[in-house]
Amino acid sequence: MKDLLIISNYFPPEMGAASNRIFQLAEGLSKNQNVSVICPFPNYPTGKVFKHYNNKETIDGITIKRLWVAPSVSKNKFVRLFSMLSFSFSIVWFFLWNKIPKTIIVNSPPLLVAFTSLFFLSAKKHRLILNVSDLWPKAGLELGAIKQGFSYKMLQKIERFNYNKADLILGQSEEILIHIKTIVPKTETLLYRNFPNFSPPKIEPNDVDHSTKIKIVYAGLLGVAQGVFKLCKNLDYSKIELHIYGSGAEEIQIKNFINDNPTLPITFHGSVSRNELHRELLKYDATIIPLLNRIYGSVPSKIFEYSRLGLPIIYFGGGEGENIVKDYKLGWVAESGNYSALNEVISQLQRSDFDSGLKIQIQKTALKNFDASEQLNVLNSLI
Known part of the structure; x- marks a missing residue:
């Protein structure tokens, strides 16, 4: 088997879609390649390095090399920039002193980490595969995290450089690939969605209790893009109760809102492991997947993960994700950003909407159409 290196800013034990996606990619490829991963010491989303992690370990046959980083969750753009650059510096140091496999998968964003990797490796005739999960800087502009100006133009140049240096580009949405093709029309691309590969739970028949409220759950990152704090403030709770799992930048605001509004049926459960979360989610009637604004290219991986659990989805983010929920009949959609439409x-x-028959059908649809092994086989053939 040949050697393959994955470079990622996120990796377990960090929680979240990005970390899960990269671990699953590494695990799947390790069946046919000798896979190693370089990543920072775990710190996301707390901004503090987790305790008791060495700079090298092996998990399920994957060699993980953790590099120094100056972690931060600061809102100061210069502090955030230094944090990103610190991992880039570590990558350069690693390249100088270690033998690098001929085939490398580089994950983006962050753009600067991808740029550093592609800049140093492109001159050495490596096969470079760029895995694009979000369209930066375009997504940052839509989120309000970046403004038009000199910095935005520089990031656009970095984005173009990255695409031009890649031999193969993976995108997790059709919109991402459409955008990339406008820049590098001749570069080979592959739609590689964030399909999960865990064993699906058996959904037992159940009787719906019509006397109780509908139990809706949000589970995931509590960041600016998701807008869970604003969601808490704008939901109509007359028919529902809301349960929240996760952590992130809005966590304190959400906790304070719950404390200030004790009569609202909102429960914050904090962070749990992925396996425990899957068990917890089976208790609920439906999940809500919000985005504060419609982000071009974004398809939340929760769509595929939660439908595999058989959990009906209320999608509130627009774009390609909305189309997937509608086309595959995974639940309900509301116009992105329109809280009146969401409450409508x-x-x-109705409580009767959430019987086990609906959940079984959603799970069957997910198992049939969101197959991680099929797309992994295609990727293996291209490496």
Whole structure:
């Protein structure tokens, strides 16, 4: 088997879609390649390095090399920039003193980490595969995290450089690939969605209790892009109760809001492991997947993960994700950013909508259409 290196800013034990996606990619490829990963010491989303992690370890046959980083969750753009650059510096140091496999998968964003990797490796005739999960800087502009100006133009140049240096580009949405093709029309691309590969739970028949409220759960990053704090403030709770799992930048605001509004049926459960979360999610009637704004290219991986659990989805983010939920009949959608429309959708829900028959059908749809092994086989053939 040949050697393959994955370079990622996120990796377990960090939680979240990015970390899960890269571990699953490494695990799947390790069946046919000798896979190693370089990543920072774990720190996301707390901004503090987790305790008791060495700079090298092996998990399920994957060699993981953790490099120095100056972690931060500061809102100061210069502090954030230094944090990103610190991992880039570590990557350069690693390249100087270690033998690098001929085939490398580089994950983006962050753009600067991808740029550093591609800049140093492109001159040495490596096969470079760029795995694009979000369209930066475009997504940052839509989120309000970046403004038009000199910095934005520089990031666009870095983005173009990255695409031009890649031999193969993976995108997790059709919109991402469409955008990339406008820049590098001749570069080979592959749609590689964030399909999960865990064993699906058996959904047992159940009787719906019509006397209780509909139990809706949000589980994931509590960041600016998700807008869970604003969601808490704008939901109509007359028919529902909301349960929240996760951590992130908005966590304190959400906790304070719950404390200030004790009569609202909102429960914050904090962070749990992925396996424990899957068990917890089976207790709920539906999950809500919000985005504060419609982000071009974004398809939340929760769509594929939660449908595999058989959990009906209320999608509130627009774009390609909305189309997937509608086309595969995975639940309900509401116009992105329109909280009145969201509450109207929720007001029409009935307890009888959430019987086990619906959950079984959603799970069957997910197992049939969101197959991680099929796309992994295609990727293996291209490496």
